[in-house]
Amino acid sequence: MGFFKQLLRNKLALMGGIVVVILFAVSFLAPIISPYNPDTINVKEILMPPSRQHPFGTDELGRDVLSRMIWGSRISLKVGFVAVGIAVIIGVIIGAAAGYYGGWIDDLLMRFVDMMLCFPSFFLILAVIAILEPSIYNIMAVIGLTGWMGVARLVRAEFLRIREMDYVKAARSIGASDLRIVFRHILPNALNPVIVAATLGVAGAILTESALSFLGIGVQPPTPSWGNMLTAGKNNMEIAWWLSVFPGLAILVTVLGYNLLGEGLRDILDPRLKER
């Protein structure tokens, strides 16, 4: 496989990949590596600036910011992957049906996609969360349900292209069923752009979750998430910069990492750029 070699050569994508791997490691190892319990209140050490004991300082309840950020990374990871997972599953099914069957099914599904794209999705999410109660599961579901349209369009385009390939005609002539043609012959060859879109989508989902939490309708305190830590931090911005800067930086680096990895994957997986 030349895949990893190409990834190693693409420096930006490699950096993105390393960031993503580190994030995974941090969130899986959270119970081991976080120096304090993220929820332990210590009234004696309120709003301490970064120090040897608390590298990122403490918040207004004396909780360790680093520990809360480490646990918060789990939220980001969960939201990112579950939301994008939902979006990819819906997008692949709708795009595959539209692209494979064509005709009026295609018209119907694609007009539905156009309709969904007309909603300003962030305000749709705001409205839905305002009606339902804000919880991490609702957030994941809503981000996923409003984010599948791009994937559906990509998958449809790929299906339209691959449907006309000779190997699909050959599959039909050797008696393969529709399901077999879709899942064995077309879908595996249609997934590259979906992988790229999903990687970029994770960054978007994390950003949306942070924004919702910042507005107070996302992950509810005391569960730590980078977004609601930012909110808490803004009240003490003048006297405790570390409360907002470190979670903000975490969001920035994470989103940048996923975006760089996604862009790199696009270059690597694009068949037109391949020498073969």
Next chain:
Amino acid sequence: MAEMLRVNNLVKHFPVRQGFFGRSRGKIHAVDGVSFTLEENQTLGLVGESGCGKSTIGFCILRLIKPTAGEVWFEGHNLVTAPPETLRQLRKELQIVFQDPFGSLNPRMTVAQIIEEPLLNHLDLSASRRREMVAESLSMVGLLPEHATRFPHEFSGGQRQRICLARALILRPKVIICDEPVSALDVSVQAQVLNLLSKLQRELKLSYLFVSHDLAVIRHVSHRVAVMYLGQIVEEADVKELYSRPLHPYTQALLSAVPVPNPRKRRRRILLEGDVPSPLDPSPACRFHSRCPNAMEICREAAPPLRSINEDHQVACHLYDENRPAPAESGNKKTLPAIPGGNTTNQTM
């Protein structure tokens, strides 16, 4: 000789849609009333220039695209109206090899997976039996058993075409539709694949419908040849007869364009002027009249039917209509049974 496959009056029109509501603007007449018979253990060559509907006929026979009208008789069933399950069963006996050996193999499957797929779809066999049959199929087309675990991109064009053949052969079909199987290959590799095809035909009693634009290839492999122009068969004959005594002006022009490997030999070329007319809603006239060196009044008015000259030679041209009113213009009379290059009265060089 037993009849293997009969095509009756096959028609395929592609509607051309335009505008927001998909208003039909007309129809591309890709295949327009084509009939022929493929005999058992024989090869029927289908020759014509790009866009004349040769491949469309192949796809229509397998019903990879649905014909507009007509019948395709195979094993006592009409494939055009056969219900899906019957069609699936009949496709076991009827296989296809495509032109592009790089597009006809799924790049994400190994050679073994590609070749055994027909078995998975049609038969319920054990994994070891399937492996045996894959190895047997590979050896039949001149590949090695260890090639089975590789991926298509590791092979050359000729080898890929052999893989396609192995896939087509594994169910022991009776008819193989070869859709320009060698035109994407180097000439030396072409010969190998063509010889392989002949060998397999002898050993497995196969019948081929061989689609190509290459007259030399067609001559090499075919027993009978049908020449197509713009969706219709204009001449059909035994291979020797067609190459020694072509009757239709189009066939004559095609044959005069075949290079002869002798630089000293002076030949008369028939150069056709203009382009192929649009297949979009053609007029009722003879489709070749706009480019025909022998075009007459009647050619602009009515299309000639395909009629028999002798028992195995059919041609669709008004020149050979015995009942036709005596030609008003002279200059056409002497062109009647001409050899290629002999009737170039009004051409430019």
